[in-house]
Amino acid sequence: MALDDGIAEIKREIVETHNLIIKTDNLVKNLAADIRQIQKKQEAYERKYIFNSVVAYVIFVVIIFAGLYVAFDAKVGAERKEREIVEEKLKKSQADLDEVREKQAQFSRQARLAEQFLRLQKDGRDLEALSAVEGVDAKIISPAFARLLAEQVATVKTRLCERLVEEARGLSNKGDGEGALRELDRALSVQPGGTVLAKVQALRANVLLRLNRSGRAAEAFLAAFEADPKAPSSEGLLMSAGNALETSGDVPRAIEVLRRWLSEFPGSPAAAQVRARVIRLETTAASKRPAAEPAPTPANPQTPVPVPTPSPAAPATPDAPGSTPPGD
DSSP states (O other): OHHHHHHHHHHHHHHHHHHHHHHHHHHHHHHHHHHHHHHHHHHHHHHHHHHHHHHHHHHHHHHHHHHHHHHHHHHHHHHHHHHHHHHHHHHHHHHHHHHHHHHHHHHHHHHHHHHHHHHHHHTTOHHHHHHHHTTOOTTTSOHHHHHHHHHHHHHHHHHHHHHHHHHHHHHHHTTOHHHHHHHHHHHHHTOOOTHHHHHHHHHHHHHHHHTTOHHHHHHHHHHHHHHOTTSTTHHHHHHHHHHHHHHHTOHHHHHHHHHHHHHHOTTOTTHHHHHHHHHHHHHHHHHHSOOOOOOOOOSSTTSOOOOOOOOOOOOOOOOSTTOSOOOO
């Protein structure tokens, strides 16, 4: 019995030992599995760490390059802006230089024209001198030279007009009124001023009167008066304009001119006679106006109504002092 119990105990211990071995083996297997899992996690962590390091390095490099690019672009932009400013200044300087050159060229042209004018004036070729000076712009040349040139031009115009007036007077005395008008028109084309213009227009008015062109003569008398209203002959010029207008049949304008004569020369000895003349002209003009009466309606439409014919009025004759135009 004791042997059986011993054998049974040994078997029991063997079974327990076997179970313990199995448990130990399972524990070892579990430990090995845990170790492998830990190893895998470690490898994954290492791979992730390496990847993160690479990404961080790449990001760092990208940031560095981006910063360098921004700095470089800013530098390039500043250089480009500075270059544009320099180019703009260069263009402006070039434009200013071109403008100065153009002004210099214009001044040279004006100086040549002025020199040509002075040379022609010295040679006595007044018409050619005036034609040459027409192209001179006083704004380009110097003010002092412009004043000197203006004085010389006025002198040439006066001399030329005086010569043309003398030629016209000679032609008029010879009976060549048309030739005299041509010379006087040439004198007017010179564009004289002041006393010279008044002299030309007065002679032109007298020539036109001799040619029985009273209307144009009146305009010439008025132009002569307007050119030099303070001249001693201005009273006679304005009176002659009124006379010429009356002769041409333009009574309303003649009255207007005579009224102006009265306002310009109220203290003249002939003022009373001119007032009486204005009243007479106004009365004559009023008598010439037909009465505004409606024509009677005929009882028989086929019977015409006779229309009275107004009697012709006698033409007005200049009778006021100063009616004679200024002499040649």
